[in-house]
Amino acid sequence: MEGSFDFAIILKSVPYLAEGMVLTFQLTFLGIAGGIFFGTLLALCRLSPFAPLSFVAGSYVNFFRSMPLILVIFWFYFLVPFIVGHPVGGFWSVTLAFIMFEAAYYCEIMRAGIQSVTLGQVYAGQALGLTYRQNMQYIVLPQAFRNMIPILLTQAIVLFQDTSLVYVVGLGDFLVHADIVANRDNRLMEMFTTVAIVYFIICLLGTFYIRRLQRKLANA
Amino acid sequence: MPETENTTPSVESSPGVGMIQMEVVSKWYGNFQVLVNCSTKVDKGEVVVICGPSGSGKSTLIKVINGLEPFQEGVVTFDGTSVGDAATNLPMLRSRIGMVFQSFELFPHITITDNINLAQLKVLGRDENEATNRSMALLERVGLMDQKDKFPAQLSGGQQQRVAIARGLAMDPAAMLFDEPTSALDPEMINEVLDVMTELANDGMTMMVVTHEMGFAKRVADRVIFMDEGRIEEDCTKDEFFGGERGDRAQEFLSKILTH
Numbered sequence: 001m002e003g004s005f006d007f008a009i010i011l012k013s014v015p016y017l018a019e020g021m022v023l024t025f026q027l028t029f030l031g032i033a034g035g036i037f038f039g040t041l042l043a044l045c046r047l048s049p050f051a052p053l054s055f056v057a058g059s060y061v062n063f064f065r066s067m068p069l070i071l072v073i074f075w076f077y078f079l080v081p082f083i084v085g086h087p088v089g090g091f092w093s094v095t096l097a098f099i100m101f102e103a104a105y106y107c108e109i110m111r112a113g114i115q116s117v118t119l120g121q122v123y124a125g126q127a128l129g130l131t132y133r134q135n136m137q138y139i140v141l142p143q144a145f146r147n148m149i150p151i152l153l154t155q156a157i158v159l160f161q162d163t164s165l166v167y168v169v170g171l172g173d174f175l176v177h178a179d180i181v182a183n184r185d186n187r188l189m190e191m192f193t194t195v196a197i198v199y200f201i202i203c204l205l206g207t208f209y210i211r212r213l214q215r216k217l218a219n220a
Numbered sequence: 221m222p223e224t225e226n227t228t229p230s231v232e233s234s235p236g237v238g239m240i241q242m243e244v245v246s247k248w249y250g251n252f253q254v255l256v257n258c259s260t261k262v263d264k265g266e267v268v269v270i271c272g273p274s275g276s277g278k279s280t281l282i283k284v285i286n287g288l289e290p291f292q293e294g295v296v297t298f299d300g301t302s303v304g305d306a307a308t309n310l311p312m313l314r315s316r317i318g319m320v321f322q323s324f325e326l327f328p329h330i331t332i333t334d335n336i337n338l339a340q341l342k343v344l345g346r347d348e349n350e351a352t353n354r355s356m357a358l359l360e361r362v363g364l365m366d367q368k369d370k371f372p373a374q375l376s377g378g379q380q381q382r383v384a385i386a387r388g389l390a391m392d393p394a395a396m397l398f399d400e401p402t403s404a405l406d407p408e409m410i411n412e413v414l415d416v417m418t419e420l421a422n423d424g425m426t427m428m429v430v431t432h433e434m435g436f437a438k439r440v441a442d443r444v445i446f447m448d449e450g451r452i453e454e455d456c457t458k459d460e461f462f463g464g465e466r467g468d469r470a471q472e473f474l475s476k477i478l479t480h
Contacts, residue, residue, distance in 0.1 A: 130311060
């Protein structure tokens with residue numbers, strides 16, 4: 001038996017766990033930034049009056065939204081080195097997987113955001129002589145982002161949790177490092193309880209922040 | 221030697237050809253025809269008021285002029301440029317036509333100054349100083365200098381609409397289109413907007429104004445167009461229109477809106 005709870009073990013492994021947390025945050029931020037960037041491009045394609053472009057973007061979104069994330073991670077892990085012809089390392093293949101996967105979700109969020117900007121605003125931009133691109137860049141997309149900030153952040157929290165799936169390809173994120181310590185010292189209960197609390201606190205803080213932001217935006 | 225031109229871009233209209241010209245323009249939404257063989261012309265410096273029952277196609281008519289609404293038949297030219305021509309650079313054309321909307325449509329995410337600056341910077345290529353100077357002069361003119369750093373939502377409807385007019389004027393347009401500029405305003409704010417428009421008309425701006433403000437039409441308009449069911453039913457001088465030489469439908473419409 002493991003005997004009584006020993007939380008001293010956690011203090012000793014803080015630097016190692018922090019190292020894992022750094023990777024977790026890196027993956028989260030790269031996934032969000034890349035996902036929003038490509039998701040916005042996808043949303044513009046989906047809303048394009050040019051049917052083939054809209055079809056391709058729509059198919060992309062439907063495809064990735066029908067795939068379990070863990071499968072996408074596996075795929076990219078084996079596929080990316082195969083395509084580029086040399087090993088790229090787990091970090092980059094997994095990062096790419098997150099970006100491609102998240103882009104499908106961010107596309108739908110941005111699409112709703114763009115559609116939330118009224119036609120009158122589009123007309124106003126056009127009437128001033130802005131080109132389609134300028135109108136998107138200066139009038140529509142800034143408002144779309146602003147309207148969608150709470151949902152974009154909610155999706156970011158989901159991604160933060162989902163990064164723990166890198167477990168399957170052996171990347172050392174927060175969860176994997178905790179798992180290594182837990183098994184090495186046979187302190188599974190303590191470690192996994194701690195991991196759960198840390199994830200819970202970070203996500204809870206994020207949710208509180210989003211709620212506050214929502215109230216602020218509603219009053220603006 | 222001739223004086224150099226003032227800040228307004230020179231407008232060369234050949235005689236007899238209106239600055240805005242519409243020839244038998246028709247437009248359909250699906251099977252529903254919103255514009256039926258509409259023809260009219262507006263000369264440089266003219267102020268034309270367009271009135272008519274709701275759904276008669278007034279807004280659509282003026283949105284056709286700057287290409288916000290496509291049309292299927294007929295020819296529309298602005299200062300000699302064909303609006304419906306696929307080769308026409310619409311953004312460039314639109315930058316020469318100011319437009320004011322019923323619901324103001326200021327950009328809510330940027331300040332009043334930035335609202336007026338934006339298209340000057342991005343479309344006309346003015347530098348920040350030049351654009352801001354122009355914006356400040358226009359804010360002064362519409363009496364809103366003290367609001368320059370605020371956001372649109374912090375202004376009253378009347379103030380927002382005056383900013384919207386300033387935003388249009390900042391492009392030094394050859395003509396201004398007004399789509400029911402006072403319909404969304406509380407009664408006490410209507411006059412502050414009409415005053416700015418009257419001043420503009422007196423300065424010689426070419427204007428097309430969709431409005432139900434018949435007082436404004438009587439004071440300021442050169443011509444009145446009355447529309448009904450997508451047709452231009454009356455297109456006459458102000459004196460003819462208000463002097464009783466109008467058709468039955470126009471008579472009926474006027475008696476409805478002037479009873480109170």
